[in-house]
Amino acid sequence: MADDKDVLRDVWFGRIPTCFTLYQDEITEREAEPFYLLLPRVSYLTLVTDKVKKHFHKVMKQEDLEEMWFEYEGTPLKWHYPIGVLFDLHASNTALPWSITVHFKDFPERDLLHCPSNSVIEAHFMSSIKEADALKHKGQVINEMQKKDHKQLWMGLQNDKFDQFWAMNRKLMEYPTEEGGFRYIPFRIYQTMSDRPFIQKLFRPVSPDGHTHTLGDLLKEMFPAAIPQDEE
């Protein structure tokens, strides 16, 4: 892992400049200025937008405030996807800053999960970590950790502390050298063009004949449409 540290850092500190604008039909007492933020790619929208909420609350009446949700060009944004995934999925061709619309009414029940508190985000985050470890190590690493270790992972993410997070996450990323990789590689291929939100299957890091799989191998098997035709 040690030699990856610079890459891990660069991924962790990836930021997306974003402009939050209040939805035009929201009722305000005075004009709502847009709000600008640098969003961490690895975090969750509802975890890093307290300031956005406070900013717009100031110009709105209490009775007009329901649960805050976000939308980009008509698509409700799923807070439970990492911010980087949302941006790449919906807005990778857009000019920066990324322009997100903020709503306080008409929560799209079918499309979005509710996020009443940070503990809901934490539960979601931990369940992702657990599922990944179920694939990587049959859940043995995460289950052997203590409650405070789980908390450290979460606090590392919540407070944007790279070292705190990776001191613990390192254990989740280890595997015995002789096995050449995890049991299965946790991955999801997100797609926008289908009701089905993502593709997720079992994928071994090493083929039966001992050759190490690449990302290209994975895409070829799971989502051949992503491979340009002329490559063959």
Add this chain to the structure above:
Amino acid sequence: MIAFLKVINKVYAGPNRHNCSSNVTQTVDTTPQISSEWQTRIYPGCRDESDGGAECLGHMAFSSLEMTGEKGKGAGALHLDEETFRRACRRFVQHSHALNDGWSWEEVKGSDEGYMRKSVLSPGGSAPRPARDGGSGPGEDLDILGQREGQELEDEDEEQAGSDEERVVSETSSPIRYEYHVLYSCSYQAPVLYFRASTLDGRPLSLEDMWDNVHPNYRQRLLQGPWDTITQQEHPLIGQSFFVLHPCRTQDLMRPILAAASAENRSLNYIVSWLSSVGPVAALTVPLSYAHIGAAPDLQPTVVFSADRLILGVTGRVLDTIAAGYISEEDPSLQRMLVTDQKQIDNTPLSCD
């Protein structure tokens, strides 16, 4: 114990036995010869493999479980592979069709995957004790058993009657649609229960609203740590928002059930045992007649949980026997099952932590 037998009677009388619904509990003059016949049926010894044939999903499930055991820690090796999941679901749906119980298999467009689905319309704001009456979902129990029988059960079980009556009185709100999906999780190699409820105009119910319909035994556990057990998540196949009973402890839940089935050479349908065990958390119950699935005609018993967390190792024939009052609670086999179950009640891992 007596209450337990009564519940069985009611439940089993449900789906297709309207006539014998009330004659059950009083016939306790145990006939020994039937009891011993039952003994031989429930312990047929080492049965020929061919006996079960394609019906015998449990054996398939179990051999695949053993296969996925790999070397590591044997304790965590009880997996359900996807093919076995589908087969078990197929049999479950077939039986549901026969019962008119509402389960179907939904294919996902453009893929080879799918899930098992059931939608239930509950007449009132909350359904009367869906977990106990043997109906297969909130609201349906009345249709199946008839109002009269529901009343009768209430009279018999004073413990429950009070609170339930209160709820019945307050039931004046609009109908509620419950939806249950059973999916396969390749990460956990286990089935997962997704569910949601809404009013007819589409307003979704909160988890708290839904708990009104959950059996008290479960409700208490849920209140201890609701978000450890159930979270709101995106349905991985249709992308909508559902509640999910987290699968990370499913193997722990199923381990003793599968082990007991294996030790006694009983066949078992994983989906029946699992769903009847976890369903009540979401106000869903599985009628006991599903116990027939996976059993060769009335010989090989399967395991079903009742809503009261009692394991019933039963064949169709044994169910008949119980329904007729022929098996007494002193029967050693039944006792043993109940003992197993007591441990289950205490150890059932619903929570993730």
